Amino acid sequence: MAARECLCSAVTLQHLVTPPQGESLVKVQKEKQASGAVVLTLKGEFDTAVVPAFNEIIDGLLAAGDSRVVLNMLRVKFLNSTAIGSLIRAHKACGAAGGSLAVSQPSEAVREPIELIKLDAILSIHDGDNEALEAVG
């Protein structure tokens, strides 16, 4: 219940990212919760071309002192091996900064490759934003 209240009082920031190629492969929406955690909602195809922009967003959050991050991946239609690598990188970086990163509502296109490479045990994966928010504290 506490997590839901946080969602209600959320401060919303729109933050859209377009990869260098010009096509908008992934859109990122950033939302800061009252609890201080940040929810990033990704939409689109998350592949090698998008990784530098994603890494920059994570580095930006960490530089601003935000190391508790939830990644909502419900609307991610494709996730490739380089993108999985950047998720692991983000997971490690948030942990090193004293926070943590949780993946929430992964689509099949996200869950399948992560399980295939057997990295589901390393990443913290949750069915809903509330559980993920609780996981990052």
Place this chain on the structure above:
Amino acid sequence: MKVLKQTLADAAVMTLDGEFDSFVTNAFAGEIEKIILAGTSNIVLNMKAVTFVNSTALGSMIKSRKACKKEHGDLLVTEPSDAVREAMESLGLDRLFALYETNDEALAVLRQGPGLEMEGNEESTVMISMPGNTGTIVGHIKKLDVDDMMCRVDKMNEGIVPGRAVKLKFRLKLYRKEFFELKARVETIEKSGPAHDLSLHFTDISDADRADIESFVKDMINLRKMSSGG
């Protein structure tokens, strides 16, 4: 620039110290050549203490890497200093060279040998067709590298013989959705029980496809290391 060379049984570690510019590229290329002539084509290049690197030096690293690849080895860069990393990233070379954080990590990758073993669910189907022949046979990719693949075929076609030019079509669904379509030559055929293992050398592949295969192989080797707790 100072160059320190350490020769191991199956690899060589070169440690560079100082400014890597046009004045020292010849000496650098000469050292690489000596190592390869001595029979080692797996080279780790430690660049922790390199304070400057220019485009001529990077060009000579690309050439050295090609020379290693030609002998079925590789040249991996470890512990790049900020100066090295920035120079490589600005030219997109961080995608060409695998950058590793420690010498041990790079040595482990080199010792595993070239290419990526494709296992279990990651296995991809490859369609092999021959110009002037209507039959298409289907194989499973067992090992993949930037210039070669090994695939297992259950039902052989007698037209497939060493030296034969073939067309390949396959997908690496963990990397991209589009198919890879390229030309290759059959190098060797080995019987493996009722199946046959074909080793294929890519003869005509676009730069984009090659870069994607290289990136996929590098990703998978790194991800596997992480999933096994490394």
